Amino acid sequence: MSVAGPEAEARQRRWLTLPAVAVITLFGVLPLVIVVVYSLLRSAPYGGVEWTFSTDAYVSFLYQKDIFDDTLQFHADYLLIYGRSLAFSVVTTFVCLILGFPTAYFIATRPVATRQIWLLLVTIPFWSNLLIRTLAIMLLIRDDGLVNNGLMWLGVIDTPFVMIFTDFAIVLGLFYSFLPFMVLPLFSSLEKLDFRLVEAGFDLYANRFQVLTRIILPIARPGIVAGCLLVFIPCIGAYVTPLILGGGKHLMIGSLIAEQFGSARNWPMGAAQALILMAGVLVALWFYGRNARRGVAHAR
């Protein structure tokens, strides 16, 4: 058998990475480059772009051009939309964590055989289309929906409790859509938790609350961080849920970007806003990287 030299081997390895590199380039880097390029062009009046360099898209994120003298004036409309999206995402992530943690803990402490069933139940909503699920929620919380009719039939309320097209409806929809993204990573870190550590905590005079905060939460931290991220990131760019359940009353980032490519016909603006969102997410990821590394060092 002939032994390949180290250079030959390295060359061979480079060939083996080719498919991966191709996929990443074609579906990851290339579209991103296009978005970056578009965001730096001037918008054409009827959609599309004019091939002249311009930073207008970024400038107009924070400033409005005065129609008369072309001076720039600060305006916070977009910032508000981003702030609102951020607030919704934070609230949703928080609610998912508060309700997802006990759920994941419950599942992780079941016997192995029943765990699979509980996990399956958690993922069942994924089996149907997001749009359909969102419309179903709409049917439930409408003024004459199941919830209101039920409560009125029981005599708890006289007039319908307005839920649809409110902030509550948006958070409810987002929570419902993304809860499994929280439960699954939490479960996988709690499943690995050695429950003898919990016993050791009780043995060393910790009460239930102290065992939770001093032992379980710190050890489950990588799962908590991953879950929060997996909920937060899709939440902040969510489009369908806020549109349907919020009734389009309040713009959110997803709708805003969609609008730029659609009715507003301002492609560079849409591209720029998508990139600004992405930059925000990258900052969040960077935080995650820092925390997770610390968490992993703990878990070992």
Added chain:
Amino acid sequence: MLDNTKVPGLAIDRVGKVFQQAGKPDFRALDDVSLTIRPNEFFTLLGPSGCGKTTLLRMIAGFEHPSEGEIRLDGDPITGLPPNRRPVNTVFQNYALFPHLSVAANIGFGLEMLKKPRAEIEATVAQMLRLVRMEEMADRKTSQISGGQQQRVALARALAPRPRVLLLDEPLSALDLKLRKEMQIELKRMQAETGITFVFVTHDQEEALTMSDRIAVMSAGRVLQVGAPRDIYDRPANHFVANFIGDSNFLTGTVVEMSAGLVSIRLVNGAVLEASVPSSVTFGATATVVVRPEHAVLAAPGEGVIAGEVETVIYFGTDTHFHIRTGEGATFIVRQQNRRGDAAVAQRGEAVSIHLPPGVATVLAGEA
């Protein structure tokens, strides 16, 4: 009537445990276990795997509730207290060190939960680190220290809150032989230095014999014998204990003569043997006696009580084991210490006899 409820120490009073399992019949893990562990004692629970040692320990710690009976600490029932309200700490078999905390923080955890002042916690942690000789590793993560060091941290963590009783569930089983021997000595030293009652679980009989003040031998959820290592080794109460602790030779015969503490037994081959007897036996009854291999002596044919032929000779360095096939077809083991320059006392195939000096045989109780 004697008020035996205020006895100092740890009293385990007719404790039983039945595990209810879904879809399976109930399983009785402990049956009518009664023990009184004295303050300051190094007490060992010894028994084969699955005999209920961990279950008993977990009930003392408070992780399991007894199905029957009561556990008292210095006379006060503790059966109803949760683990965090019992002055009892555990060194877990796998150590169960908190992976997210440093060595020092692990050791200080119990004191912190007890809301001790900062200064006291720091002083105690420093003292514990010294006790287990881990001063330089105080800031390490528990994943960055060796198995033996982890074991010492687990010990320090459990000792730091000064429990009245320390429970140790096979703490040495994961260590290699050399480290294990070292830790056995250190454990003894720490028990002496702290004056805390140790309840130690092991299934290694040698470890139990070398370390304990008293041993309880358990089998299938019951306590078979409680006593000092020497008592248990020299006067095993029954066949199981004799077999489980050390090597044993068993001989059967008939009781032909009885005097205070001694009986004469006529063996199957007609020889008459004098044996000590821990409990009562009846005249004319069949009895089993046990003889430790190192208490028997090889002799020339005709000199000893049992005749036989050397079947195997095994050299162990410090001693040699001779497997003797007796006239009745049984195998009798004789262990003889090696001295410098000695040739083996007997060769394979040689005809020999076994001499049993007075007092080496013990009658087993409850064996008809």
